[in-house]
Amino acid sequence: MTLxxxxxxxxxxxxxxxxxxxxxxxxxxxxxxxxxxxGSGKSATALALLGLHHDATLSGQVDFDGTELTTATEHxxxxxxxxxxxxxxxxxxxxxxxxxxxxxxxxxxxxxHTGATRRAARDRAVEVLGRVHIPDPARRAGAYPHQFSGGxxxxxxxxxxxxxxxxxxxxxxxxxxxxxxxxxQILDLLDEVRTTTGAALLLISxxxxxxxxxxxxxxxxxxxxxxxxxxxxxxxxxPRAAYTKDLLAAVPRPTPPxxxxxxxxxxxxxxxxxxxxxxxxxxxxxxxxRAVHDVTLDVREGESLGVVGESGTGKTTLARMMxxxxxxxxxxxxxxxxxxxxxxxxxxxMVFQDPMSSLNPRRTVGESIADPLRxxxxxxxxTRVEDLLVRVGLTxxxxxxxxxxxSGGxxxxxxIARALAPNPRLIVCxxxxxxxxxxxxxxxxxxxxxxxxxxxxxxxxxxxxLAVVRQVCDRVAVLHSxxxxxxxxxxxxxxxxxxxxxxxLLAAVPxxxxxxxxRRREQRRALAAQRS
Amino acid sequence: xxxxxxxxxxxxxxxLFGLSIVVxxxxxxxxxxxxxxxxxxxxxxxxxxxxxAAMGLDRSVVTQYGEFLRGLVLGRDYPAGxxxxxCPAPCLGYSFETDQPVTALLADRLPVSASLAxxxxxxxxxxxxxxxxxxxxxxxxxxxxxxxxxVLAGYALPVFLVGLFLLMLFCVQLQWLPFPxxxxxxxxxxxxxxxxxxxxIALAVIQSAAYARLTRAGVRQTLAEDHVRTARAYGFTExxxxxxxxxxxxxxxxxxxxxxxxxAIMASAVLTETMFGLPGVGQLLVGAVNQIDLPVVVGVTxxxxxxxxxxxxxxxxxxxxxxxxxxxx
Numbered sequence: 047m048t049l050x051x052x053x054x055x056x057x058x059x060x061x062x063x064x065x066x067x068x069x070x071x072x073x074x075x076x077x078x079x080x081x082x083x084x085g086s087g088k089s090a091t092a093l094a095l096l097g098l099h100h101d102a103t104l105s106g107q108v109d110f111d112g113t114e115l116t117t118a119t120e121h122x123x124x125x126x127x128x129x130x131x132x133x134x135x136x137x138x139x140x141x142x143x144x145x146x147x148x149x150x151x152x153x154x155x156x157x158x159h160t161g162a163t164r165r166a167a168r169d170r171a172v173e174v175l176g177r178v179h180i181p182d183p184a185r186r187a188g189a190y191p192h193q194f195s196g197g198x199x200x201x202x203x204x205x206x207x208x209x210x211x212x213x214x215x216x217x218x219x220x221x222x223x224x225x226x227x228x229x230x231q232i233l234d235l236l237d238e239v240r241t242t243t244g245a246a247l248l249l250i251s252x253x254x255x256x257x258x259x260x261x262x263x264x265x266x267x268x269x270x271x272x273x274x275x276x277x278x279x280x281x282x283x284x285p286r287a288a289y290t291k292d293l294l295a296a297v298p299r300p301t302p303p304x305x306x307x308x309x310x311x312x313x314x315x316x317x318x319x320x321x322x323x324x325x326x327x328x329x330x331x332x333x334x335x336r337a338v339h340d341v342t343l344d345v346r347e348g349e350s351l352g353v354v355g356e357s358g359t360g361k362t363t364l365a366r367m368m369x370x371x372x373x374x375x376x377x378x379x380x381x382x383x384x385x386x387x388x389x390x391x392x393x394x395x396m397v398f399q400d401p402m403s404s405l406n407p408r409r410t411v412g413e414s415i416a417d418p419l420r421x422x423x424x425x426x427x428x429t430r431v432e433d434l435l436v437r438v439g440l441t442x443x444x445x446x447x448x449x450x451x452x453s454g455g456x457x458x459x460x461x462i463a464r465a466l467a468p469n470p471r472l473i474v475c476x477x478x479x480x481x482x483x484x485x486x487x488x489x490x491x492x493x494x495x496x497x498x499x500x501x502x503x504x505x506x507x508x509x510x511x512l513a514v515v516r517q518v519c520d521r522v523a524v525l526h527s528x529x530x531x532x533x534x535x536x537x538x539x540x541x542x543x544x545x546x547x548x549x550x551l552l553a554a555v556p557x558x559x560x561x562x563x564x565r566r567r568e569q570r571r572a573l574a575a576q577r578s
Numbered sequence: 579x580x581x582x583x584x585x586x587x588x589x590x591x592x593x594l595f596g597l598s599i600v601v602x603x604x605x606x607x608x609x610x611x612x613x614x615x616x617x618x619x620x621x622x623x624x625x626x627x628x629x630x631a632a633m634g635l636d637r638s639v640v641t642q643y644g645e646f647l648r649g650l651v652l653g654r655d656y657p658a659g660x661x662x663x664x665c666p667a668p669c670l671g672y673s674f675e676t677d678q679p680v681t682a683l684l685a686d687r688l689p690v691s692a693s694l695a696x697x698x699x700x701x702x703x704x705x706x707x708x709x710x711x712x713x714x715x716x717x718x719x720x721x722x723x724x725x726x727x728x729v730l731a732g733y734a735l736p737v738f739l740v741g742l743f744l745l746m747l748f749c750v751q752l753q754w755l756p757f758p759x760x761x762x763x764x765x766x767x768x769x770x771x772x773x774x775x776x777x778x779i780a781l782a783v784i785q786s787a788a789y790a791r792l793t794r795a796g797v798r799q800t801l802a803e804d805h806v807r808t809a810r811a812y813g814f815t816e817x818x819x820x821x822x823x824x825x826x827x828x829x830x831x832x833x834x835x836x837x838x839x840x841x842a843i844m845a846s847a848v849l850t851e852t853m854f855g856l857p858g859v860g861q862l863l864v865g866a867v868n869q870i871d872l873p874v875v876v877g878v879t880x881x882x883x884x885x886x887x888x889x890x891x892x893x894x895x896x897x898x899x900x901x902x903x904x905x906x907x
Contacts, residue, residue, distance in 0.1 A: 096811055128812035135811075140804035144903055145826045154822075155812045190902045206812070 048109075049074040049246050050095075050214055055106035057090045057099065057270075064090035064102070066270035074213065077240060077247040079257030079278060081293070082267035083483040088250045091267075092218045095248075096131055097123045111213060129159040132207035132245075134236075136219040138199030142191040148202045149175070149187025156209045174205040178235055197228035204235060208243065215239070216248045221256060225356035226510060230554035230570055233260050237567070252483060254297060255513075255556025258282055259563030266290045279560045296488035297558050298517040303537045306520050308347030311504050312368060312386070312394075312472060317341045317377035319363050319528075337363040338374070339528040345472065350498065350505040352515035352536065354551070355525030362399075364525065365476045365508045369396045381472070392422065395465035399477040401457035405449040411460045412445030418468045427467075434463040438493060455486035459493065466497060474506040479514060491518055512555045516540055524548045549573070582906045586894075590887040597883040601876050602643050611635075612674055612870040633674060646671065646876070670880070671873035675866070680877035683862060688881075690760050691858035694850065695843035697774055698781035699836060705782060706789025707832070711825065713790070714797030725790060732787030741780040741853040748776060758854040777854045781843060789832060796828025803827070830901045834893040841889030845882035 050072040057065040065087040072078045080088050093099050095108055097115060108115040110130060115123065135141040143151060152174060153167035175183035178201040191199055200220060207215050217236060221229035237260055240247045251257050257264055258278060265275040266287065274287035285291045319338040338360040345351050355361050366372045367379055370387035379386045381394055398404035405414050412431050419427035432442035438459040449457055458478060465473050479487040495518060498505055509515050515522055522539050524532040524547065531545040543549045553569045613630040630636050648654055649669035656663040656672065670680035713722040748755045758776055761769040800806065801824050809819050848860035859878060866874035898904045
């Protein structure tokens with residue numbers, strides 16, 4: 047039985063068409079994925095379902111369980127919002143009110159739709175919080191969102207969605223802001239919720255891997271239209287549309303292994319970095335934050351070393367110590383035998399995570415790239431900068447552009463050009479592609495391996511994305527709580543992980559192959575069962 | 579929490595201590611001699627020396643200040659002719675001018691200032707939040723413009739102009755209200771409110787303008803936040819969103835500002851008090867400064883400082899109370 051039927055949906059903001067004639071069906075209890083890159087109209091579709099657009103013009107039909115939503119009165123829509131169709135939003139911190147406890151917010155929604163007593167609503171809130179595996183739900187219901195971790199907030203939002211027993215849950219990029227292991231937990235939870243409550247799931251994501259394991263059918267969107275739709279297994283294994291093929295091709299995949307036995311170029315010996323605690327709570331001495339704890343490793347000349355870990359594991363701190371931006375609390379970081387912090391400029395460079403905030407918005411990108419050259423005493427670096435711009439796939443005219451005039455991918459190319467400018471021997475990349483769409487990400491990764499080969503560079507590649515690291519790197523170091531728990535050849539670590547944390551990480555990686563995704567879910571459940 | 583309060587009290591004492599030193603010091607830098615004023619015209623040098631000794635001005639500044647501090651904590655004895663006058667702690671001394679204990683003077687004036695401040699604040703909050711909310715909702719464009727205009731006007735108008743206008747209109751032209759005098763709340767609550775109504779309005783014109791702006795900005799900001807979108811997606815009515823979410827967000831900066839404002843009015847509504855003939859703390863200070871009445875000046879300054887310090891602490895506590903993300907450490 048069809049629960050949601052969208053026909054020829056069009057959403058436009060003034061002149062811009064965000065959604066341009068989209069149609070799809072979702073069966074009761076089914077799971078549909080809506081996949082596309084940023085700007086494809088995924089989120090606009092989700093908001094249009096519930097009539098949540100402010101200043102958009104809508105046309106087409108959205109039939110939900112016999113009710114036509116595009117023409118429904120505000121009153122009727124309000125009754126459906128939350129009770130018939132429940133949304134799970136992307137940013138769980140801002141999506142919950144900071145002034146009310148998690149339990150109160152869920153109870154308020156329940157009371158609104160059922161007219162239950164305060165007590166009954168409170169009980170329901172605790173019940174659904176338990177349902178999404180929040181430990182000790184009766185007590186945690188009294189906590190505020192900021193007292194929850196990112197994963198718990200997302201669980202709380204899912205609990206809120208469950209509160210009124212909706213027939214459809216719309217999850218808009220529910221895992222984008224989360225670490226890979228937490229992402230896997232949330233996706234598993236959504237799957238579990240769907241099977242136990244019978245609510246249908248509309249999962250919106252830019253990540254094919256996310257959709258692969260959690261949906262039965264999929265709609266691939268581009269520029270507001272569906273370019274391909276069908277069963278998830280068919281679309282992701284034998285795609286027909288060229289765009290779907292491009293998307294799948296852009297998904298990072300393992301490259302044939304290289305063995306690099308070069309001399310150690312960068313040596314880290316017993317490196318620690320401790321930060322003073324954020325603030326003193328009492329007069330007693332408080333624990334320091336141990337960002338990096340006793341790291342010893344070598345970066346060999348000519349290799350690409352991956353550093354993987356989740357947020358808060360000290361990846362960025364380690365990367366900054368490698369280029370000498372911050373000094374270790376103890377231990378040494380030497381580059382070709384000398385302390386890296388004493389070397390000026392040239393031989394070690396860095397590519398930063400966010401190309402927008404790491405470029406000066408008031409200067410042209412050419413000037414930003416020219417800076418390191420001027421530091422080296424080059425009086426007129428313009429021609430050299432233009433060569434670099436061409437090398438990273440931009441035009442010489444980009445010299446006079448400002449960062450905000452470029453796209454995210456172009457800005458990251460500028461970041462790479464700036465790092466290349468002083469002819470370094472080692473480049474440390476800190477999450478260089480994590481803010482990019484999957485196709486742009488593939489292009490930037492290709493560029494990085496091109497320049498590595500061409501300039502004979504050594505790369506350190508810091509990332510939370512294990513698939514990307516597997517594609518780019520020769521060896522990998524797994525970081526957990528500031529310590530390297532596993533270090534080895536990429537193929538070796540990925541095929542035969544030794545440390546439990548590495549195993550957990552690898553099981554959590556989303557894959558675009560639906561079969562494999564299902565297998566990994568089983569693996570995760572087995573791991574979780576083992577632990578408990 | 580207790581640690582926080584202790585540190586807060588310690589800080590407050592330091593501030594008050596510093597303040598008293600500064601006031602004492604400034605006073606002795608002033609070119610006029612209070613003894614000359616007290617002695618009056620046709621004062622002989624012998625008589626002047628006597629007066630000076632009686633006022634304690636013949637000793638060094640440091641000694642005087644030490645005596646003052648001792649009096650504040652332990653009380654002190656004053657020679658009065660053959661007898662000794664005991665001034666119990668906290669002793670702020672006796673007014674040079676009226677010979678009354680400064681503490682008594684302050685206790686006399688404080689209820690007047692408090693009546694003025696609290697009434698004005700309640701009125702300002704009611705008007706300010708109401709106007710700010712209406713204009714923040716974007717639904718009434720014209721009203722938004724109107725409120726904005728009035729807010730600007732409120733900022734621009736000096737209180738004595740507003741006060742004069744109110745007096746002219748209501749007491750002279752329309753004769754709806756008597757010329758204000760202060761009637762204590764306990765004596766006659768109706769007369770108390772009647773007499774204070776105009777000063778409240780005069781202060782509220784300016785104060786409510788600030789609150790309206792703050793509320794408007796707060797409401798606008800909160801309405802644009804993600805959690806409001808969540809509320810909409812879960813079927814909340816606009817009204818519920820405005821009152822349960824937007825106003826809640828706007829309340830945070832408002833609450834802290836209010837606490838500080840109450841103290842500010844109590845201590846420094848000099849113009850308003852003078853205009854409406856209210857015998858408040860501000861008026862006392864002006865008179866004392868004109869007469870170089872050192873004990874009174876120091877007393878009022880310390881009281882003002884005390885109020886401001888307390889208000890700031892209250893503001894912090896309230897801030898933590900209305901915003902669960904804030905932790906006092």
